[in-house]
Amino acid sequence: MTQQRNDFDELAYNPQFQFSFLAPKYWGTWLGVFIACLTSLLPNSIQYFFAKQLAKIAVKLKSGAAKRARINLSMCFPAQTKQEREKTLFDMYVTATMFMMNFASLSVRNKNWLEHHTEIRGFENIQNILKAGENVILLVPHTWAIDIPAVLFASRGYPVSAMAKSQKNQLADWLMHRQRVQHGGRVYDRSVGIKPFIKSIRKDNYLGYYLPDEDLGKDHSVFVDFFATQKATISGLGRLSKLSKAKIVPLFAMFNGKTGQFELDVYPALPFPTDNEHTDARMMNECIEHYVSQRPEQYMWILRLLKTRPNGGNNPYK
Template sequence: MSLGSRLGIAFMRVIAPLPLPLVRGFGALLGRVLHTIALPRRRVVDTNLAVCFPEKSEAERRRIARETFVYVAQSWLDRSWLWHAPEKVVAGRLKVVGAAQEIREIADGDEPMILFAPHFYGLDAAATALTMHTARPSATIYTTQRDPMVDEWIREGRTRFGNVAALNRVDGIKPVLGGLRKGGLLYLLPDMDFGRDQTIFVPFYGVQAATVPSLSRFARLGKAKVVPVVAKLTAGGYEIEVRPAWQNFPTDDVEADTALMNQRLQGYIDTMPSQYYWVHRRFKTRPEGAPPIY
């Protein structure tokens, strides 16, 4: 464990009690600095936006890029109070809205349910908001961090409230399906490129993108309902929108299901493009013979 990690976690504990406008103001400043100095990551963001939004002007894409770096920094610093502030403070900054029936089922139901949680910057806030108000067992899948201290800190933060299991990606599908079949919740973030071996190619903004097909497979094998959850960073904290469950999903066609997932995700992104995780190299794995994008 590094001194930097120790100091970073200590810093997050120190700023946890600060007023939210102060934390957000510091995040805005940090985000602007990162947009200026983090050139390799800025090139990734600029490339993603050019590929996905060719119809937007260059000035509009630059604005989205600047905003996305601010949201990156603000949402990261928000983990200070999400994971360390008193429960009353956390609950007061998280507002759950949307489909009333699905919200009730998340809290009190006993049928298997997958919460499709795309990579908006508020994804940790959404998980916290939903798990702190349900006694249902729930699970999330995570990738181990290189630094054991950071890994433990993140895992503890994500399992702080409720009955939450943090499952390691390398553990496979058995614990995932076991939880679903017992009537649990699965908080799933499948809109990523994890390399050729774990993905299939389906369109994302008109470009063939390597996409994890786990939403369709887990829903079918776990006989689970799929409910989208879209998290939005707001001035007062976060607004977590629970959308109606998808009908006629999954089907027997995993590729068609995964393409539909990306299509619906585009609709969510279009409402707030600055808050999507464009810092990820979404198109790093390319179809055979296709030129690299980055």
């Protein structure tokens, strides 16, 4: 167990409750929170039944999310049949719905519940590095259960430092932030830059939380292979590893709809840095491909993963 920390940092993101959150414009959000709290108490078998029914509806709707997911799947897996890709889409919606039904459990239940409802494999890959006096940056792709490791590790005494973008809905943003740091940790808004994040890892020994699959545009990326296409991939992880003196440890977070359990797979550290941005970026994408190929229903295919195209190509989502 790590020593007790003072998580305060004046540069960290720290939204506060506002009385305006009680205004009618937020009543729909409060209703959603109330329903989420109720569904989190349902038996897993009932949740799974409702999730499948809602997924059947979701795949038929002409929503932007379903459109983006179909575009991503067709670009990444052109060799698959349409039926195979539609099955992945359906299974993803089941996973997403099940996770949403259980997301409130992180707040309405205690940390013992989270511990007993999470199966973690390979945690020694983090512990051994920390015992050796070295720092860790977790490489965490966008799965539906992406918030679970940070909350779980903080509850064990290993707070996480992350960078995130605030939500447009200020009430939802405040609630999500409170849930993420309920056991400790820091979240930095991108507007403060990367230095506070590096300091929290290098000097304060926080676990860094790095999202490798965001599309931040061509100015912050290199184009490397991603499944059957190419993706604008964040290029600075090698430098970040050097500056923070941290090992890069891959982590894949999942929610098993059939068991109602969270599952975390922690892998051995990767050989970062290679001193080559393209090699580093490709190594990250290979990790994602390895995880996602085994459990494609866990991945957030609804994201704009491929909006920035090589050679000035058109945004496929427009």
